Amino acid sequence: MKKISYNCRVFINNRNQVVVRVRWNKKRSEVGLSTGMYADPLKWDENTQRPKRGSTHIINAEKIPSRAINERIDEFLEAIEKSFSEFTVNNVTPKTQDLRERVNEIIGRNKQKEAEEEPEVLKEKTLKEIFDEFLQSGEEERGWGDKIKYKYLQSWKHLNKCVPNITIDTLTKETMQKLKNWYIKEGYKNRTITNRFKTLKSFFRWMKVNGYNVTDGVLGYKHHLKVTEKNVVFLTFDELLMFYNYKFNDDQKTLEKARDLFCFMAFTSLRYSDLAQLKRANITTRGIEIYTKKTSDHITIDINHYAQELIDKYIVSADEFVFPVPTNQKLNQYLKLAAKECGLDREIIDTNNIGNQRIDKSNKLYEIISCHDARRTFVCCSLALGIPETTVMKWTGHKCYENMKPYIEVTDKTLKREMSKWDGYGIKNQIIDSIDKLPNEKLEQVYDFIKNIA
Secondary structure, eight states, X not given: OOOOOXXXXXXXXXXXXXXXXXXXXXXXXEEEEEEEXXXXXXXXXXXXXXEOTTOEEEEXXXXXXXXXXXXHHHHHHHHHHHHHHXXXXXXXXXXXXXXXXXXXXXXXXXXXXXXXXXXXXXXXXXXXXXXXXXXHHHHHHHOOOHHXXXXXXXHHHHHHHHSTTOOXXXXXXXXXXXXXXXXXXXXXXXXXXXXXXXXXHHHHHHHHHTTOOOOHXXXXXXXXXXXXXXXXXOOOHHXXXXXXXXXXXXXXXXXXXXXXXXXXXXXXXXXXXXXXXXXXXXXXXXXXXXXXXXXXXXXXXXXXXXXXXXXXXXXXXXXXXXXXXXXXXXXXXXXXXXXXXXXXXXXXXXXXXXXXXXXXXEEEHHHHOOTHXXXXXXXXXXHHTTOOHHHHHHHHTOSSHHHHGGGOOOOHHHHHHHHHHHHHHHHXXXXXXXXXXXXXXXXXXXXXXXXXXX
């Protein structure tokens, strides 16, 4: 005689009914039992799965105290526990209808009322149905857009290519190892494999939290693949100014516009999505004030004179939006052509691993430049110019240094300049000591000399 493991969750459905959901048989069998009670969603505590203490719920002009709702929930939970105890004694794994009928029998619910109140019996779910439920919850509860859902769909597609017709029962540690080997065989980089596993594990963790059976071997699986740090692509300050000041021919207006849009993002830290929605109303006396599309954060960015020149260049012909922005894909295509025209051909080495094999690939800067490199350029150049990290984070909207870290790359030139501060500090002290000893007429001569060379 083996005890049947089951899980209960109490919630309010879209008709404000208080429902007890029961899962058992390794969480593959599921049934929803309506308690016959109703509750106000605003007075419901999701953590305790109960109405808020002392609350009164007014449903269809009827006042229902939280105490009455709790008593009804307890009645159902006790009936469920008793039902499973009986099934265990009789060594029977119940079907959904078996549990429903026994619970209703214990609480004395008549057949007519049962038909009126009971929600639809939930069938045993496949892993694909659970995955669809996961995507729907992400869209409804966390506001996932198509881009995020596409990431999960790709990972799901790969898992099914590796293990066709995968089920909850076949989702094991061995499955994860098999998926790792499949990715390597297909030529995926270790960095990509790591990201795919993170994506899948977030789905598996959601399953665990929501009562589905996921083994510890799946959640705790580690692929132990070596992952090299991703090379951050950005323009140095000299490259950025050269790009900004390059004179295109009259028949290269498309390339000029792509260059201008990139430089504006590099001078302000705006993402492509924010540039595309930038309106006249966002340009205020304080700077650029905008709610970012990605995080919905309200940020204010001070406008430097480079950014102001670009605003003045385009806003005269703008309607509602400041810039005529093409699609991200088109802009990236034109940007690569513009960068090639301007001679942004610095070699960039990208090191990756596929399994145990190391691969070094060399690219020209113009071959791999994209819109998002403008934001990295802003961060790197700002830090190189000595602007404090906290100020840069205020403009970019990063909440903490760790979140900004992927964008940070300090050039050799910057490192050399920072080290030169040691020498510069000593030289400055020597100059100050010498100036203190000079008479006034000599000080005037020094001042005129400095003014001429500054």
